[in-house]
Amino acid sequence: MIAGPGGGEPFSPETARADFPALAQLIHGHPLAYLDNAATTQMPNAVIDAVAGFGRADRANVHRGVHALSERATAVYEGARAAVRRFLNAREAREIVFVRGATEAINLVAHSFGRTRVGAGDQVLVTALEHHSNLVPWQMLCAERGAQLRVVPVTADGELALDAVDAALGPRTRLLAVAHIANAIGTVNPIADLIARAHARGVPVLVDGAQAAAHLPIDVQALGCDFYALSGHKMYGPTGIGVLYGRAELLEAMPPFLGGGEMVRAVSLTEGPSWAALPHKFEAGTPNLEGAVGLGAAVAYLGAADRAAIAAHERALGEYTAARIAAVPGVRLIGRARDHAAIVSFVMDGVHPHDIGTILDRHGVAIRAGHHCAQPLLESLGVAATARASIAFYNTRSDVDALADALGAVHEVFG
């Protein structure tokens, strides 16, 4: 059994952060203030130990060996799938496909669903808030199929222009692909409302949940989404592992994405292959077992947490972060939607975000600087790059105070 943050004690960030060994280090002589969680979160001991334990005791190939280790590895791998099913409240474990990350999940849908369901003259609808991972695969698909990519614009506050959604959903719209939380500026989209609008027109919806899964409880049945994409490394799990949730009915109808072992029922040299059942049809080759084991531990850890307490802490600390940053002279916050996650994107007059990032690093403060793989969004908001601080539940006011103090130093150098 994996306990939640802080060993199952009532939630407090101070005890929770003790679960994360990477946080307890000095960077350039300062305690690390890790505020780049929207890029990658750190891993708790529960995840690190699960991956190491698999390597020490259970490692073997899955689904084919008749020996004890293979049976154990299969049980652990499928156990991780079951844990993810519970975490997302999917109806069936076969609706959970392990992939490399949200990027691969979206590419899988673009290739497999897209190539069979999107034709010349059809449309795919995305939004101007998207990460490149939920944009470029659709641009590639549309170019290949002669289809049109339509884009829901954003307001100056970084919210979706909802009145434009209905107008953009047409009879030729084959899919709506939208982020649950926008990675660059933290907008929380009204995802249930968007899904309802799309479904009213018979349009299926893919939700890019990479940024949401660590922060919001996700119930794919309640949301009613058709696809949901996750990345393990943004939810306290390992890199190189992620999940595509797809409604069984849709996944059943989709052709495989990658061909190889594991995904076939039978292969002959004279006849075409027949596909394995879900989810294996979409898991060609030996899977990332260590990654799946780690992700299984991460969702068990998160699942055992007091999600409401975590969310309240993150929300309060996010507001504190925004207030401290906004108080630095010459700073402007970028994209403050009414409903936003604990992600604060900002610019400072006359200072390039990369210079901010370098000076903050010398103070032990880790943030992200750049376009956050969301160039069209930043262009919509009139900036080329921003600095971004992003909160996880293990962050404290000390982390944010270190950030604010270091921003003061940036202002001294460049102000």
Add this chain to the structure above:
Amino acid sequence: MSTDADDLYQRIVLAHAHQPRNQGPLPGATHQARGDNPFCGDRWVVSLILDDDQIREARYEGTGCAISTAAASMMTGAVRGRTRGEAEELSRAFERLISAAGAQAGADGEGIDLGDLVAFAGVRRYPVRVKCARLPWQTLMAALGGATSTVSTE
């Protein structure tokens, strides 16, 4: 400033970043190239007027971080009046100055007088930022080479 970043943000580098010289369009340019750093969005256009082999004028336009801006500002000042060959030699010396390989060889320009450009020596300790200092020079070399295409750090 009281941090270790002193070795990156030298006083003269900051001075050029705050008040860049030689910035703006160059009417009658004979050579021009564009350089992009897609990683951070830095973009420079370097324009030159060459008279025979001599750089009569060098200017640049665009946007970039403090390191990149200062590099472009100091570079254009440093190559003005030099021959193409001298500018290329200076560029190579600058590259040795800022690169890790140069650091290992103990290079400091190797006989070439880099003048104020030595202020960029600290950049070699910041692997991600080396590209910032390098981009204006890459763009200059493309312009001198008559390249019409855009150069990129990636």
